[in-house]
Amino acid sequence: MADVAHRSAALPQNGFFGFADRFRDKLPALLAVIGLIGSWQFVVWAFSVPTYMAPGPLDVLRSFRDDGWTLWSNFWPTLFEAVLGFIFGNLIAILLAIWFVHSRTAEKAFYPIAVFINTIPIIAVAPILVLIFGSGYLPKIIIAALICFFPTLVNMVRGLKAVTPATLDLMRVLSASQSEIFWKVRIQSSLPFLFAALKIASTTCVIGAIVAEWIGSNFGLGALIIEATYNFRSPLLYATVFTAALLAVMLFTLVSIAETRLIRWKASDVH
């Protein structure tokens, strides 16, 4: 038959050989990490770098063991702020994008304001919000939300508009209403764009929460970073930074899993 589709021949392999293949695939990255940590330990040892200036990997590991509870109890507030900021920031961005797509006037009126808000450095906004909302959770959540907001707004507007003229012609021939076009076409075609933004937001929301905790806070990983720095507890500082990175990677992974679950179709025409 002339038009038989040829699916990709590279199917994922299972079993032992699949595992071995995957391991061989990851091997260079693994070796590079081991090499970097090894040379870090070597430099610290060879030049007798004082621990307060730059601790070695072993000092950091020891800190994970000794200060485990401190890290654990400060991990949760930051997670809480980052996740709530992620939810609210993206939710508002998505709703605003939907409004913009349906109303040119709304887009013309509020898009420049959104751009302006995006140009303000988040570090400059943080003290203002702390002054207004105090040192509780609220200003941190707002800052985490603020940092997520803009990339999602831009991508979501683009995604909702990324419907080809031919598809709109098709929907017109079918006499589809605006709301049918929205629910059957626009929402679905915006998903790849949305998830591109959500992946960015999943790591930046952690940054937002930590930056907010730097200012007038006595809990969270951000506050722990400040405290460890002032007390020259460098191994704890490093351990905190790694914990924060781990938190960001965790959120990123969750968003990626949701993406592969929701977008099973291959987005061949999304660039």
Next chain:
Amino acid sequence: MNASALARSAAMPAASEDKANVAVSVRDVDVVFGERDSAVTALSGVSVDIPAGSLVTMLGPSGCGKSTLLRAIADLVPLRSGEITVLGRSPEQARRERNFSFVFQDATLLPWRNAIDNVRLPLEVGGGGSAHAEPAELLELVGLKGREKALPSELSGGMRQRVAIARALVSRPKILLMDEPFGALDEITRDKLNEELLRIWRETGTTIMFVTHSIPEAAFLGQHVLVLASHPGRVKEFVTVDLPAQRHLAMRDTLEFVQITAHLRRLLEEC
């Protein structure tokens, strides 16, 4: 050359024909794009009657407005003047009543829906229409039995266009408007789909208007060929193809067929 014996020509065919036997009637239609200085006349004084149950191909140089005429019949393009009636109704009314379906050059399938869900789309929007065929049976009709669950990205270009044809047939339209549906396909696939389109036309009794820029395709498919001239788009000739209704690809090598294509080519050169 004795081509006229094979291809009867008439400027205004079927003028005396009973109105009930006319599927689409086009009267003195002008279509103009743009305003004032930048205005481009796409169609000028176009009149034609499409007999019910016939397969009419539309042929012409690029810019002759053959697609525009098809889109005007489908209520996708507004008329400057003149009148189009589709089964005695206005194009808008005919669209709302699902009297016609449109097949685009691109299959315009929704990439997140599998084959059968794409075929089902017309039943889910715009009121769904009154009559409908069984989507699974239509996929069988277009030769895609067993691929119901395949996503568009898993299908070849020819298979995608088959799905689009099945989708067009699901609301049991009386008229099928096809805008260069096989233009992007390779020749072998195209030949195969041409034969299958003829089979579907015979089995369903649908009136088909088929835009193409291929002379052999126009002659092979059409009972009539509407030849359009360009700048501005106007009717050059309404050619009746005197070949048996039952057609085979091998027929394209006969003298009769070659004489018809030669006649069409000469008409196009005069345009």
